[in-house]
Amino acid sequence: MQLIDSILADAQAIAKIRRDIHAHPELCFQEQRTADVIAQALTDWGIPIHRGMGSTGVVGIVKNGTSSRAVGLRADIDALPMTEHNRFAHASKHPGKMHACGHDGHTAMLLAAAKHFSKHRNFDGTVYLVFQPAEEGGGGAREMIKDGLFEQFPMEAIFGAHNWPGMAAGQFAVKTGPVFASSNEFRITIRGKGAHAALPHNGIDPVPVACQMVQAFQTIVTRNKRPIDTAVISVTMIHAGEATNVIPDSCEIQGTVRTFTTEVLDLVEQRMQRIAEATCAAFDAECAFEFHRNYPPTVNHPAETDFVRRVLGEVVGPQNVQEFEPTMGAEDFSYFLQAKPGCYFLIGNGDGNHREGGHGMGPCMLHNPSYDFNDELIPMGATAWVRLAEAWLAQPRG
Known part of the structure; x- marks a missing residue:
């Protein structure tokens, strides 16, 4: 596994941010504190930001060189309206609200990549860091598009990822065509x-x-x-x-x-x-x-999917890039893929053994009150984001 040293060095600090977000979950279009945390971190690292797109969205802008080329990386930031059963230190402090789908972890992985980009810009062009609100039923991707995401931040392609319980940590999964259903x-x-x-x-x-x-x-x-x-x-x-x-x-x-x-x-x-x-x-x-x-089907574009499969294989080895078995669940990244080429892939969250003492008795599955994101994924996910952006901006324009 070819992880980036600077990301590994910062992993513990980023995990601390992730746990803070987990302890303070916010529902769709209410992610004000979460957006504040994201915006403050990006600003501290010298990354310009744009706020308020899609209500509470945050976009970080990382530029280098003179190229007009650009690529987008997306993380969702909202929580679910459910009560957490975990009792460890970073469990939700707000009954009826919980990060039970790992959006806190998605945010952390992209923040880890952002911190690396702030010091190491091994690309010519622009990387847009899209922190999207309201994936859980609010259609935040659609609202960001309505607010002019792709006009204000023109990008050639956009990529997104979701953690996947039951798939081993250290593995990815990707597939061309439909991967999530319409809802x-x-x-x-x-x-x-x-x-x-x-x-x-x-x-x-x-x-x-x-x-x-x-x-x-x-x-x-x-x-x-x-x-x-x-x-x-x-x-x-x-x-x-x-x-x-x-x-x-x-x-x-x-x-x-x-x-x-x-x-x-x-x-x-x-x-x-x-x-x-x-x-x-x-x-x-x-x-x-x-x-x-509600949400249209999430359909990966062939060329971008092949690109993701190749780059992820370079990070973890081709044998650890599995075929994404489509699911009848839904995902509002579908709106982005209707507007731009791109790919949505999975990153294994493990079997739940990463959870600390005090977790609920239920399984570590998505939308389960005993779920928790696996912080071991942060370096691998962030490395994947960095390598995808660097490789995209380095390849000849299509």
Whole structure:
């Protein structure tokens, strides 16, 4: 493993920053303290910053030489609305808020790279350090783009990474094409007519309508889309009724849809609406269909993915660069990849043995109250960022 000496020397100090951020988690678009910590560190290291993009985002600007070329490196900075079960010294001090996805670690890795860049600028061009708010459902990447990220900081490509529990520390994973799915939500309200449960013929019962509808939705996955295309329809909530002897007036169905392509998503939404409305009509009920598209699929660009695979192989050895198995989770880095070439890859977080005494009894998995980021990743992740930026700016312009 070819780690950078200056990053190794600073690893303990950067880990201290990471733990401070972990102890003071902030939710999407509320990351004021976190942004202050990032901005202060960059300023102390002599790196110019821009604040307020996407509400609480921070962009560091590292220039060297005369080239107009530029590349972007991104870390997300927000926490999750959940209560931490860990009791070690750097556990969350704010009930109901927790860095349970490792964004504190992502921030630390990019800060470690920034500190190295402040003293060692072995490139000709500009490296933009993008500290993005509100990945956890807020679409912070989209908001930064709306605020002019790529106009104010023109970059040829942008790269992002996420820690991955269960994959060994010391390994990366990368893949061309779709790696995270689109995230979408639906809500269907079935309006019938209430009645006494003993006299069902006097009403229009929305509950059996909902049951028929939920079963029919799965035929979209098994009979409407091509078998080689991927989609998940999950009905996660059904709400109806207040009393056991009353047929309710209405029933509400909610859930999520995940796909790897917009074309499949279009098909699923159209078929769901048609099934919902036709099923209601068949039972003389009324239907209100809502479908909200959240994050698009995260799709890595081929040339940039090949570039990342090569550079990461030089850092940890090709044998430690695995194939990224796509997941049906979602990631708002997708918005960046819609606007710019780039690649989103994984860095192994280990199996949880890095956690200190006082951790919760649950597994060290993402979005789990017993999770904690593995500080051993900081030197490797920061080295990867530095080598990716240096290699990108050194290669001939595409």
